Amino acid sequence: xxxxxxxxxxxxxxxxxxxxxxxxxxxxxxxxxxxxxxxxxxxxxxxxxxxxxxxxxxxxxxxxxxxxxxxxxxxxxxxxxxxxxxxxxxxxxxxxxxxxxxxxxxxxxxxxxxxxxxxxxxxxxxxxxxxxxxxxxxxxxxxxxxxxxxxxxxxxxxxxxxxxxxxxxxxxxxxxxxxxxxxxxxxxxxxxxxxxxxxxxxxxxxxxxxxxxxxxxxxxxxxxxxxxxxxxxxxxxxxxxxxxxxxxxxxxxxxxxxxxxxxxxxxxxxxxxxxxxxxxxxxxxxxxxxxxxxxxxxxxxxxxxxxxxxxxxxxxxxxxxxxxxxxxxxxxxxxxxxxxxxxxxxxxxxxxxxxxxxxxxxxxxxxxx
Numbered sequence: 001x002x003x004x005x006x007x008x009x010x011x012x013x014x015x016x017x018x019x020x021x022x023x024x025x026x027x028x029x030x031x032x033x034x035x036x037x038x039x040x041x042x043x044x045x046x047x048x049x050x051x052x053x054x055x056x057x058x059x060x061x062x063x064x065x066x067x068x069x070x071x072x073x074x075x076x077x078x079x080x081x082x083x084x085x086x087x088x089x090x091x092x093x094x095x096x097x098x099x100x101x102x103x104x105x106x107x108x109x110x111x112x113x114x115x116x117x118x119x120x121x122x123x124x125x126x127x128x129x130x131x132x133x134x135x136x137x138x139x140x141x142x143x144x145x146x147x148x149x150x151x152x153x154x155x156x157x158x159x160x161x162x163x164x165x166x167x168x169x170x171x172x173x174x175x176x177x178x179x180x181x182x183x184x185x186x187x188x189x190x191x192x193x194x195x196x197x198x199x200x201x202x203x204x205x206x207x208x209x210x211x212x213x214x215x216x217x218x219x220x221x222x223x224x225x226x227x228x229x230x231x232x233x234x235x236x237x238x239x240x241x242x243x244x245x246x247x248x249x250x251x252x253x254x255x256x257x258x259x260x261x262x263x264x265x266x267x268x269x270x271x272x273x274x275x276x277x278x279x280x281x282x283x284x285x286x287x288x289x290x291x292x293x294x295x296x297x298x299x300x301x302x303x304x305x306x307x308x309x310x311x312x313x314x315x316x317x318x319x320x321x322x323x324x325x326x327x328x329x330x331x332x333x334x335x336x337x338x339x340x341x342x343x344x345x346x347x348x349x350x351x352x353x354x355x356x357x358x359x360x361x362x363x364x365x366x367x368x369x
Contacts, residue, residue, distance in 0.1 A: 028076035028104035030173065034097050042084040050096045051079040052103045054139075056110050058131055061363055066122045070131050071181065071363050072114040076103035094162055095153060099146065101169045106142040111179035113138050115365050178368045185323045186360040189222035193329065195353025197233045199257060203345020205338060209286060212237035212257040216331075216351040222267065222359075227276050229309075231261040231331070231351070236289070245342070247297040254289035259349070261305050261333065274311040274327070281305065284338045284347065301340035307333030307349070324358045 026038060056074035063069050078100055085092045113134040120127040152161045197216035201209060214235030221228045235257040243249045263280030282305040287298050308331075315326040335347040 024079065024081045026078040026080060028078070028100060028107065030104075030178075032100075032104075034078070034093065034100055036085070036088060036093060038078065038080055039083045039085045039093075039096065041088060042086060045084065045086050048086060048092050048096055049082065049084045050099045051082040052100055053077055053079070054103050054106050054110070056107070056135065058114065060120075060127050063119055068120050068122070068127050069364065070114050070117060070120060070127065071365060072111050072131075072179070073181075074107040074110040076100065076107045091158075091162065094166070098149060098153075098165055098169055101173060102142055102146055102149070105169065105172050105176060106138060108173070108176045108178065109138040109142065110135050111365075112177055112367075115179045115367060179365050180368055181363060182366050183318070183323075183361055183363050186362050187224055189220075189357045189359040191220040191222070191355055191357040193218055193220070193327075193353040193355025195329075195351055195355075197235060197349065197351040199233070199235055199259070200348040200350075201338075201345055202347070203337075204343045205340060205345035205347065208240055208243050208343055209255065209257070210237045210240060214257070216353055220357070222357065225267045227265045227267050227278070229261065229263045229265065229278065229280075231263065233257075233259045233349070233351070235259075243343070245297065245299055247295065249288070249297060256287050256289050257285070258287070259284045261349075263305065263307075263333075265309065272313045274313070276309040276311070277307075278309060278333075279304070279306045282333075282335055282338070284335070284340065286340075299340050299343055301338045301344060303335045303337055303339040303347075305333050305335050305349075307331065318361065321361055322358060323361050324356055326356045327354070329353050329355065 026032070026034070054074060054076045056072065058070050058072040060068040061071055083096070085096065114131055117130055117134055120130055149165050152158065153165065155161065194215075194217045197214055199212040201211060212235030214233060216231070216233050218229060218231040220230075237255055237257055239249050239251055239253045239255060242251050249255075260283045261280060262282075263278040265276040265278030268275040268277075282303050283300070284303065285298060285300040288295065291297065309329055310331075311327045311329040313325050313327045317324045329352075331349075331351040331353070333349045335349075337344050338347045
């Protein structure tokens with residue numbers, strides 16, 4: 001009991017420390033205004049310390065052989081634990097706000113300059129060199145602005161200078177475009193599903209075999225709005241009466257019914273739903289459940305198949321390189337005739353399955369004013 005209590009206490013402390021750590025930093029965003037409560041007041045110091053860091057990172061997304069599209073992320077953070085003001089003077093806070101806003105402008109400028117590079121060709125200039133140069137230009141520009149601002153605001157009677165710099169920084173932020181990241185799935189999707197199936201027979205097929213129930217599994221390939229599916233079923237049923245075909249089939253004998261559907265469909269998406277009307281080709285086969293390698297008893301047929309598939313997406317996972325979507329689906333199909341010689345009939349198939357689609361993620365940067 002004591003061990004459990006100690007473990008629980010440690011977990012609570014870790015959660016508390018993590019929550020506190022999350023609030024120790026402030027991320028710059030348009031419209032944010034720093035307050036005195038965001039700083040510690042250090043009366044022993046004569047200097048302000050706004051502990052602001054601009055973080056950035058980028059990846060190179062291949063577009064064509066030897067060509068890449070840079071994807072840049074940049075943001076400014078204030079560390080509240082170490083940021084200090086020498087006193088509760090309003091101008092000290094205004095100066096800290098200007099530094100934080102200039103860092104926010106720096107993050108926007110970095111993204112803007114990298115965005116303007118567009119698609120990079122490694123044959124002309126190494127992509128890393130081009131990106132690093134663009135980032136360096138943005139950093140140097142903002143560094144010079146901060147130097148100029150500090151010099152002017154250090155002068156006595158600087159109220160006018162404060163007003164001018166607040167207006168100037170506001171204009172810089174307003175006139176610098178916002179670069180955002182948009183993601184979309186790639187043109188090619190691969191999927192896998194597993195579920196249960198029920199096959200209902202009519203005509204002569206139903207005179208000799210009970211309806212079949214079993215497992216359904218398969219694969220799908222999506223290309224833009226097209227979907228190609230390989231749908232496999234392994235069902236279990238029985239004979240209703242005796243029959244003679246490549247050997248003797250006794251009444252009430254356990255049998256297997258296997259089918260393969262190869263279909264083409266058109267994807268019709270609607271929010272989290274996806275309808276796919278389809279048509280294709282089907283292979284159907286009855287065999288005894290118990291047989292040996294010399295047993296030649298088999299009934300098979302090849303026929304067209306048409307149907308409708310309804311998918312409901314219920315979850316997804318994303319990373320910079322891949323999108324994965326999870327779905328339930330109901331797939332209903334009909335074989336106008338299963339074309340099994342001497343035992344043919346119309347065949348209805350109903351399948352319920354769960355699965356996932358995966359595709360490479362396609363990311364691009366978009367400029368918004």
